Amino acid sequence: MSNGTVRSFPPFVARVTRFLPLLPLERLISEVANRVASQHPEFFDRLDDYASKSFVIVPTDLDWVASLTFHNEKVQLHLARSLDSFPNRDVTVTAPFFTLVSLLDGEEDGDALFFSRDLTIEGDTEAVLALRNALDDAEIDFIHECSAIAGPLSRPLEAGGKKAIGLLKASPFMRARQQENAEPSMDGMPGAYPT
Amino acid sequence: MTQKAMELVCPAGTPAALRTAVDAGADTIYCGFRDQTNARNFPGLNFSRKEMQQGIEYAGKNGAKVLVAVNTFAQAGNTDLWYKAIDDVAASDAHAIILADIGLLDYAASKHPDLRVHLSVQAAAANADMINYYASEFGAKRVVLPRVLTVQEIAAINREISCETEVFIFGGLCVMAEGRCSLSSYCTGKSPNINGVCSPPGSVKYEDHGTHLESTLEGITINQYPKGEAAAYPTLCKGRFESLGETGYVFEDPVSLNAAQILPQLQEAGVTALKIEGRQRGKAYMAQVVKSFRKAVDAVAKGQSFDLDALLAPLTEGQKSTKGSYQKTWR
Amino acid sequence: MNTELTLGPCLFNWSEADWRDFYFRMADESDFDIIYLGEAVCSKRLPFRNNVLPDILERMESAGKTVIISTLALVTTKPERKVLRDQCEQEMWTVEANDLTALAFLKDRKFVIGPYVNIYNEATIHSLAARGAERFVLPPEIPAETIAQLIKAAPEPKYEMQVFGRLPLALSARCYHARLHNLHKDSCRFVCDQDPDGRDVNSLAGQPFLAINGIQTMSYGSQLLLEELPALADAGVSAFRLSPHTGDMLGVARLFRAVMKEEMDAGEARAKIGELMPGHSFINGYSHGAPGMAQIEEALAL
Numbered sequence: 001m002s003n004g005t006v007r008s009f010p011p012f013v014a015r016v017t018r019f020l021p022l023l024p025l026e027r028l029i030s031e032v033a034n035r036v037a038s039q040h041p042e043f044f045d046r047l048d049d050y051a052s053k054s055f056v057i058v059p060t061d062l063d064w065v066a067s068l069t070f071h072n073e074k075v076q077l078h079l080a081r082s083l084d085s086f087p088n089r090d091v092t093v094t095a096p097f098f099t100l101v102s103l104l105d106g107e108e109d110g111d112a113l114f115f116s117r118d119l120t121i122e123g124d125t126e127a128v129l130a131l132r133n134a135l136d137d138a139e140i141d142f143i144h145e146c147s148a149i150a151g152p153l154s155r156p157l158e159a160g161g162k163k164a165i166g167l168l169k170a171s172p173f174m175r176a177r178q179q180e181n182a183e184p185s186m187d188g189m190p191g192a193y194p195t
Numbered sequence: 196m197t198q199k200a201m202e203l204v205c206p207a208g209t210p211a212a213l214r215t216a217v218d219a220g221a222d223t224i225y226c227g228f229r230d231q232t233n234a235r236n237f238p239g240l241n242f243s244r245k246e247m248q249q250g251i252e253y254a255g256k257n258g259a260k261v262l263v264a265v266n267t268f269a270q271a272g273n274t275d276l277w278y279k280a281i282d283d284v285a286a287s288d289a290h291a292i293i294l295a296d297i298g299l300l301d302y303a304a305s306k307h308p309d310l311r312v313h314l315s316v317q318a319a320a321a322n323a324d325m326i327n328y329y330a331s332e333f334g335a336k337r338v339v340l341p342r343v344l345t346v347q348e349i350a351a352i353n354r355e356i357s358c359e360t361e362v363f364i365f366g367g368l369c370v371m372a373e374g375r376c377s378l379s380s381y382c383t384g385k386s387p388n389i390n391g392v393c394s395p396p397g398s399v400k401y402e403d404h405g406t407h408l409e410s411t412l413e414g415i416t417i418n419q420y421p422k423g424e425a426a427a428y429p430t431l432c433k434g435r436f437e438s439l440g441e442t443g444y445v446f447e448d449p450v451s452l453n454a455a456q457i458l459p460q461l462q463e464a465g466v467t468a469l470k471i472e473g474r475q476r477g478k479a480y481m482a483q484v485v486k487s488f489r490k491a492v493d494a495v496a497k498g499q500s501f502d503l504d505a506l507l508a509p510l511t512e513g514q515k516s517t518k519g520s521y522q523k524t525w526r
Numbered sequence: 527m528n529t530e531l532t533l534g535p536c537l538f539n540w541s542e543a544d545w546r547d548f549y550f551r552m553a554d555e556s557d558f559d560i561i562y563l564g565e566a567v568c569s570k571r572l573p574f575r576n577n578v579l580p581d582i583l584e585r586m587e588s589a590g591k592t593v594i595i596s597t598l599a600l601v602t603t604k605p606e607r608k609v610l611r612d613q614c615e616q617e618m619w620t621v622e623a624n625d626l627t628a629l630a631f632l633k634d635r636k637f638v639i640g641p642y643v644n645i646y647n648e649a650t651i652h653s654l655a656a657r658g659a660e661r662f663v664l665p666p667e668i669p670a671e672t673i674a675q676l677i678k679a680a681p682e683p684k685y686e687m688q689v690f691g692r693l694p695l696a697l698s699a700r701c702y703h704a705r706l707h708n709l710h711k712d713s714c715r716f717v718c719d720q721d722p723d724g725r726d727v728n729s730l731a732g733q734p735f736l737a738i739n740g741i742q743t744m745s746y747g748s749q750l751l752l753e754e755l756p757a758l759a760d761a762g763v764s765a766f767r768l769s770p771h772t773g774d775m776l777g778v779a780r781l782f783r784a785v786m787k788e789e790m791d792a793g794e795a796r797a798k799i800g801e802l803m804p805g806h807s808f809i810n811g812y813s814h815g816a817p818g819m820a821q822i823e824e825a826l827a828l
Contacts, residue, residue, distance in 0.1 A: 133475075
């Protein structure tokens with residue numbers, strides 16, 4: 001669960017990732033995503049009509065943005081340096097990288113982040129909720145899936161990856177941004193939806 | 196002295212959430228079909244017929260029960276969708292169906308007399324006369340009480356009725372009498388009773404105005420958050436408004452219900468089951484809530500003293516909660 | 527149009543004298559086919575109503591008016607249940623049931639289902655008609671198209687809908703008037719009497735939005751259906767209800783009657799009602815299947 005602290009990469013990480021070649025990264029993530037998707041056909045049922053939308057993800061602490069589409073039960077991922085590369089997006093989700101990852105694997109309760117300023121949404125709110133609910137049902141273990149690609153090395157890679165991320169999240173190296181409001185009354189909301 | 200523990204009734208918006216709630220110790224899970232027959236008709240939520248059957252099987256194997264909510268009001272000229280939902284629940288191994296609409300209660304009672312019926316909170320049965328009427332006329336075995344009653348009133352009701360009562364203990368809080376609120380449709384055209392949604396996400400917009408963030412619903416400003424203040428979902432009745440120069444939360448602060456502190460009183464009042472709201476919440480969050488309440492409810496049944504604050508701290512941290520109508524001063 | 531014009535119960539906390547004078551005038555001067563009388567919103571106002579109710583009923587009787595007793599919409603406490611039982615068990619007047627609790631007391635009686643009961647489909651109509659309901663006042667949020675469907679599927683009972691006045695939208699255990707005055711409901715000092723047409727609630731951006739009336743939340747806008755009346759009558763709505771406000775209700779009733787008799791054009795009546803009720807901002811969204819707060823200019827086609 002969220003402890004009310006959102007962690008971001010320090011700026012130099014963004015400067016480093018600026019030099020990452022996008023194409024191999026795009027291929028890698030696409031492969032992972034489609035592997036996961038093939039194991040969760042119900043994911044697309046759950047997305048329903050929203051599978052035709054185009055989702056753009058903006059990690060605020062990195063130097064690239066991602067566009068995701070789910071046409072014809074295929075995950076299509078494109079990376080770019082700027083939002084301008086995706087003029088036809090239906091929705092834009094903006095948050096620090098690890099917030100996005102924890103949303104993906106259901107570790108965080110999305111609702112708390114969803115409507116606080118740690119995560120902002122522009123465009124089709126319904127589509128984001130459909131995606132979030134579909135992801136929550138799919139039970140995706142992000143590190144596990146990424147590691148699986150490594151074949152025989154997957155197990156140690158997964159264990160190591162999880163440990164590294166745990167350490168990274170807890171380390172002073174990450175820039176913590178405490179919720180600034182001293183009086184957290186808004187946080188008591190039941191979440192994304194009313195009753 | 197050990198009493199029978201109150202039944203812990205937990206929400207599930209997806210099959211994964213159902214499994215999570217069962218594993219976390221829920222006695223009973225409630226969920227709905229993926230259409231407008233249930234009052235959490237949100238994008239990406241709820242169960243297909245097949246998923247429902249699988250969920251019921253999973254719960255059954257682990258000693259838990261499933262309740263299926265068909266708790267919206269059937270649409271004129273299209274009642275077959277609701278009848279079909281009732282028929283499908285009757286044919287399944289679900290423990291009971293949760294209904295609100297008189298016409299549907301009548302249908303269930305006449306077509307499926309063996310189907311166990313719970314009266315939804317949407318039916319707003321707020322006194323013993325009405326509950327007894329529903330029990331005798333439509334065979335309701337349990338009533339989910341609306342969130343307008345004090346603990347004393349709940350105890351009084353239980354003394355006067357023969358069926359079971361279920362009360363909300365945690366989660367979203369309706370300020371208005373449930374099932375009798377048209378604020379959402381007044382603003383957006385979509386209502387809980389007709390469409391199964393309140394303040395629907397499609398009508399929501401957030402706009403950053405530099406000095407403040409503004410949330411709107413169909414163009415109506417529901418709240419303005421000064422810089423640094425966390426924003427919430429613009430639920431109509433929990434917005435900031437102005438009236439004759441007074442500005443603030445006219446209807447209710449953006450709080451959620453937490454009746455943990457009064458679990459012993461609820462047990463004393465004769466309540467059979469405790470309901471957690473939130474079919475739309477993520478499963479990780481829900482697992483925490485269910486685990487905490489499992490411990491609390493069992494401790495209450497055994498008459499043990501325990502530190503509820505510590506038990507529920509992870510859930511309430513940084514949150515503002517209220518005992519709602521259970522304490523009279525709320526009114 | 528072969529339709530009735532009715533006067534719904536006054537929803538606001540008018541003083542005893544104002545309340546009495548208003549209904550005396552309605553008894554003496556109005557030509558409503560039915561007048562609904564009684565406190566539907568708050569049980570705490572009941573003693574004041576009961577002080578003058580016998581005089582009003584007598585006046586209505588001698589004026590030959592048809593009266594229906596309106597009952598509480600939210601019934602929880604023992605005294606409220608007792609009041610409701612007494613209202614239902616008297617045999618002089620028909621009762622408008624605004625909470626289904628009344629059904630428990632209305633066995634073997636004919637009654638009216640008020641706008642606070644959830645009537646959305648023919649199954650519910652059939653179920654309640656079998657238990658004695660012979661007239662249904664439709665909840666405000668139902669679109670006219672659904673109303674047409676509903677009446678087509680269950681044509682026997684009479685259907686009534688509100689065509690003038692602020693719309694009732696929600697009820698709560700909590701009193702908002704008391705809350706705004708930093709009081710509890712139990713010691714509310716009846717502050718809702720300061721706003722005889724409800725207290726406006728605006729958004730922080732200054733948009734007029736809602737109104738509060740004790741435990742009730744209402745629309746800021748005032749329903750005004752005039753152009754829609756012929757289509758609604760064709761669909762089977764047999765009675766049009768005006769909800770009391772301060773101001774010239776007799777004048778408003780005369781204009782509605784003129785439109786219903788096709789003696790006046792709807793547009794002309796709209797302009798005149800606007801002059802009689804200058805504080806009202808008119809809406810018609812619900813009947814057009816739009817948000818209730820909207821004012822739709824296109825004609826209603828059913």
